[in-house]
Amino acid sequence: MIAKGRVSDLTRVVGTGKYRLTFEVDEKPNEGELNALSGRTLTITAREEKGKRSLDANAYYWVLLARLAAKLRTSTTELHNLFLRQYGQPLVIGGKRAYVIIPDTDEAEKKALQSETFHIKPTSETRTDKNGNTWRTYFMLRGSHEYNGAEFNALLRALVDECKAQGIETLTPDELERMVVAYAKRKA
Numbered sequence: 301m302i303a304k305g306r307v308s309d310l311t312r313v314v315g316t317g318k319y320r321l322t323f324e325v326d327e328k329p330n331e332g333e334l335n336a337l338s339g340r341t342l343t344i345t346a347r348e349e350k351g352k353r354s355l356d357a358n359a360y361y362w363v364l365l366a367r368l369a370a371k372l373r374t375s376t377t378e379l380h381n382l383f384l385r386q387y388g389q390p391l392v393i394g395g396k397r398a399y400v401i402i403p404d405t406d407e408a409e410k411k412a413l414q415s416e417t418f419h420i421k422p423t424s425e426t427r428t429d430k431n432g433n434t435w436r437t438y439f440m441l442r443g444s445h446e447y448n449g450a451e452f453n454a455l456l457r458a459l460v461d462e463c464k465a466q467g468i469e470t471l472t473p474d475e476l477e478r479m480v481v482a483y484a485k486r487k488a
Contacts, residue, residue: 303329307346357483360471361444361456367468368459378413380444385421387455388441397439401427404436412438419443449484456480 305325369376391398402408420438
């Protein structure tokens, strides 16, 4: 059950030492739901209601990415990975760039581009094992959700430029700047 309302009273129950929290809700709750929950132990979460956020920079990135992917007839995942390869940030562990070695085949490359779990960028370094199989070294990249304001700004602006080149309508520079500044403040 989810309800919109406000706390109206907090009292301590004499004898048990427990607390009774009373909410005043805006709409009549569903009686069937209330009956089903009655007497059960519940996990209750109350948080301040915030108005719907306007389109933020991250959401805008994914909207534009979907539009561009449709225009280019590819998936958003593959296009996102291609953008990360070009404008992405390395994954650094212990002061060193992380890397992975995968088979140097078209199938492995295709799977890498379709991955939602990890993001990698190919290098020119290859190795051949004793069985004649070739392996390519890829640098691992951080997911864009980990980017600071400047890093995400570079990624988003590159996407905006590509969308413009493909004739896809984008926000005005002022609107884009407002979103990027808000994103940077949130990530700070």
